Amino acid sequence: MPARYHPLFDGLWNDEKFDGAPFEEIGFFIFLFANARMRPSGIYRVTDQQMSTDSRLALAKVRRYTEDLDRRGAIVRDQAWMFVCGYLQRQPKHENLLNGVHADLSNCSSERILRAFSAKYPQQRKWSNERLATLAQRMLSVDRIGGSHRAEQSSTNLKSTEQSSEPKSGSRHHPEQIRDVLERMDVKVERDRP
Numbered sequence: 001m002p003a004r005y006h007p008l009f010d011g012l013w014n015d016e017k018f019d020g021a022p023f024e025e026i027g028f029f030i031f032l033f034a035n036a037r038m039r040p041s042g043i044y045r046v047t048d049q050q051m052s053t054d055s056r057l058a059l060a061k062v063r064r065y066t067e068d069l070d071r072r073g074a075i076v077r078d079q080a081w082m083f084v085c086g087y088l089q090r091q092p093k094h095e096n097l098l099n100g101v102h103a104d105l106s107n108c109s110s111e112r113i114l115r116a117f118s119a120k121y122p123q124q125r126k127w128s129n130e131r132l133a134t135l136a137q138r139m140l141s142v143d144r145i146g147g148s149h150r151a152e153q154s155s156t157n158l159k160s161t162e163q164s165s166e167p168k169s170g171s172r173h174h175p176e177q178i179r180d181v182l183e184r185m186d187v188k189v190e191r192d193r194p
Contacts, residue, residue, distance in 0.1 A: 008034070009090070017072045024057075028065045029074055031055050033084045040100035042087030043108050043117065045080045081110040085120055105131050 008030060012018075018026050035054060037044045048066070052059040069075045076083040091097055105127045108114055114135075118128040 017074060021068065021072070024061075025065045025068060028055060028057065028062070029069055032069070032075060032082065033087050038084070038087070039104045040088065040091065040097050041104035041117065042084040043104045043113055044082055046082050047080050076113055076116040078110040078112040081108065081113045083113045083116055085116070088121060102127050109135060111135065 012030070013026065018029075031054075032038075032051075033042065035046075037046050037050075048059060048062050051057075051066070052062045055062065057065075066075065066077050070077045074085060076085065088101060101124060105114065105117065105124070108117075108131060111132060114128045114132050118125045118132075
């Protein structure tokens with residue numbers, strides 16, 4: 001695979017968000033935005049085990065560093081989804097890059113990542129909001145239809161939430177909450193028919 005250019009600014013070493021972080025952790029952060037999985041948006045999928053193998057760091061260190069970098073606001077992590085905050089702002093903006101960013105957002109299934117991206121890059125908020133709306137619509141459809149094993153699990157979580165006045169921890173979102181969010185985003189939502 002040919003090498004790609006990933007800009008690294010020397011101010012990174014003195015960035016206050018890394019105050020107190022060990023040198024190795026800052027080096028690991030550089031690895032996160034300079035590896036072959038990196039996408040134009042800064043959003044990609046990678047497991048802890050893959051990062052451990054690729055970086056040659058122990059799995060425990062990878063987990064400790066990703067948790068700390070997430071806490072510091074340098075990255076956002078959601079299961080296997082990774083968002084390196086600020087990566088896009090260091091890239092030259094051209095049509096191909098922006099098309100790649102749009103494609104990355106269209107493929108992302110993490111609400112947490114999409115919301116963080118939208119907050120970081122308000123000029124691309126439309127794309128992340130469209131994807132969030134698509135994910136929410138799918139969740140509503142899954143609740144109505146059931147179907148696959150995953151759909152049945154989501155449906156069970158949603159139904160158990162409907163039975164209690166407060167959502168249980170670990171459950172998805174209540175369908176009415178999803179509808180309210182979609183309507184605030186000016187997305188038309190089909191109401192359930194009796």
